[in-house]
Amino acid sequence: MHDNAKDVQTEGIMVQDNNLDLERALLAATGERRMSTPLPRQFPSIDEAYAIQRRIHARTGQPIMVWKLGLTGKAPQDAFGTAEPTVGRLPASAIFSDRSQIFAVVPEIYAEAELVFEMGSDLPMLDRPYTRADICAALKGIYTGIEIVFSRFADDHQSLPLLIADNVNAYGLVLGGKLSSQWEDRFADMPAKLSRNDEAPVEGSTARVLGNPLDAVVWLANWLRENENDNLKKEQLIASGTTTGATEIFAGDTISVSFDGAPAARISLIPSDEKDQSL
Numbered sequence: 001m002h003d004n005a006k007d008v009q010t011e012g013i014m015v016q017d018n019n020l021d022l023e024r025a026l027l028a029a030t031g032e033r034r035m036s037t038p039l040p041r042q043f044p045s046i047d048e049a050y051a052i053q054r055r056i057h058a059r060t061g062q063p064i065m066v067w068k069l070g071l072t073g074k075a076p077q078d079a080f081g082t083a084e085p086t087v088g089r090l091p092a093s094a095i096f097s098d099r100s101q102i103f104a105v106v107p108e109i110y111a112e113a114e115l116v117f118e119m120g121s122d123l124p125m126l127d128r129p130y131t132r133a134d135i136c137a138a139l140k141g142i143y144t145g146i147e148i149v150f151s152r153f154a155d156d157h158q159s160l161p162l163l164i165a166d167n168v169n170a171y172g173l174v175l176g177g178k179l180s181s182q183w184e185d186r187f188a189d190m191p192a193k194l195s196r197n198d199e200a201p202v203e204g205s206t207a208r209v210l211g212n213p214l215d216a217v218v219w220l221a222n223w224l225r226e227n228e229n230d231n232l233k234k235e236q237l238i239a240s241g242t243t244t245g246a247t248e249i250f251a252g253d254t255i256s257v258s259f260d261g262a263p264a265a266r267i268s269l270i271p272s273d274e275k276d277q278s279l
Helices: 019-030 046-058 074-080 132-138 160-165 185-189 213-227 272-278
Strands: 008-010 013-015 066-070 086-090 095-097 100-103 109-119 139-149 170-180 191-196 202-205 237-242 247-249 254-259 262-270
Touching: 019 046, 019 160, 046 086, 046 160, 066 170, 066 213, 086 160, 086 170, 086 213, 095 100, 109 170, 109 191, 109 213, 109 254, 132 139, 132 213, 139 237, 139 254, 139 262, 170 237, 185 213, 191 247, 213 237
Parallel strands: 066 237, 095 170, 100 262
Antiparallel strands: 008 013, 066 086, 109 139, 109 237, 109 247, 139 170, 170 262, 191 202, 191 254, 254 262
16 A cells, blocks of 8 residues: 555655655654645544644653643634644643743744643543533643744645644743632633734634633543543643634744733744754
């Protein structure tokens, strides 16, 4: 079967009609070469896509420190033909501090304002679905954050499985200011803004995240329990979903977010050629 596959050569990456070659191509696009991956002619299933995602993360040799939720609004779910969020995963090396600088690693890169949850203890493995109360009892903090996302594919017209295999476009999480040590009902529908330089901000709300971002974390806990026989663990962060949509950002930009009018997080984007000169 592998011998009969027709190869596609794009920017030095060869993708064939099987999941192993797709995985290798995405792994190359995740590394320093940052080459765009062509779309395969045959897409993986949802289960196969998550398996690709897990194996690529395993290559980092680092534990999962950030769970990323995508498609937490009805419009993006409709666009991808699904009725539930998607899940990505990141190691500690993908967490950036507030007011830090990151490199513009690809031509198209985006920022999203997010409410971030920190686990204070492991969730116990239960024989029933998790509830809001279970999550609240295990939380250590609620933070503001900026998620940095981009696609590793050369074509933006992706299927749901390719989005998942691409780690739901996750690249990094900027951890901003701490809002509280525990869940507060005001976080369910809190105004959010994302600003690029001095432009008018993009406005949103935490209610865009499944109607309540706490429910997004409950959903994630149950998804992990049912699909990966896993649980949320102490010190893990959950980027619960975009409150403002995705805003394209460019080298030289400064991006800031605020929740309920209070400055929350900021990041600056550095041209990638400065990175090349520093090597």
